[in-house]
Amino acid sequence: MSTGSFIAVEGPIGAGKTTLSTMLSQKLNIPLLKEIVEENPFLGKFYDNIEEWSFQLEMFFLCNRYKQLEDTTTKYIQHGRQVISDYHIYKNLIFAQRTLSGVKWEKYRQIYHILTGDLPKPDLIIYIRADLQTLLKRIKMRGRSFEQNMDTAYLEQLIIDYDHAMASLAESEPDTKIITIDGNQIDFVTHREQFDLIVSEVKEYMK
Ligand SMILES: Nc1ncnc2c1ncn2[C@@H]1O[C@H](COP(=O)(O)OP(=O)(O)OP(=O)(O)O)[C@@H](O)[C@H]1O
């Protein structure tokens, strides 16, 4: 596998992962793996009642991502082909450790490690950091109905959890390069030159 074969874009809800990974995929002509959102049967129920639906939702995300990454291995990674995804499998733990507790968390944690132990890890993570105001603004602008009454404390906690998770990944997977983008300041959607800077940085790493 060449350096930078597998790129993952990460960040809290509404940070711009899908937007940036789609733009990079088009610009660099790399296939894109996208999260399943609209077809997720538990997401709406989850936001109405987190306690009731969290286990089903976390398992759904985990199984979907497992399947996608398994396919990615055979289709792209084993053949040294580049691929970009709008998530890192580790995000399952970031969310699940907040939404699950007790026996359910323990069961989930064990299943997570069994399923993901041999999945491919990205060579490069692009981490979009953004503060609460920026995320709320983008979630509102995107307008998915089930996200409009999201508890701000949940989102605020996720922002902190993401910072911890990225620091932990940097330590546990030192071979993975992490590029951190300040999503409050850098607007790669409306300022083309800011997107071009990200592209240069990614290309530099992929050499
Ligand atoms: N840098 C940016 N500047 C302005 N608007 C942006 C920027 N990035 C994303 N957006 C807008 O914010 C909204 C959320 O972006 P996007 O769907 O890419 O986020 P996401 O991180 O993939 O979200 P989720 O975690 O829900 O999957 C979209 O409407 C998108 O057009």
Ligand SMILES: Nc1nc(=O)c2ncn([C@H]3C[C@H](O)[C@@H](CO)O3)c2[nH]1
């Ligand atoms: N609980 C929970 N666990 C996950 O693994 C997870 N991944 C994404 N999401 C939520 C965020 C957006 O609303 C929407 C689209 O990303 O789905 C998740 N929620």
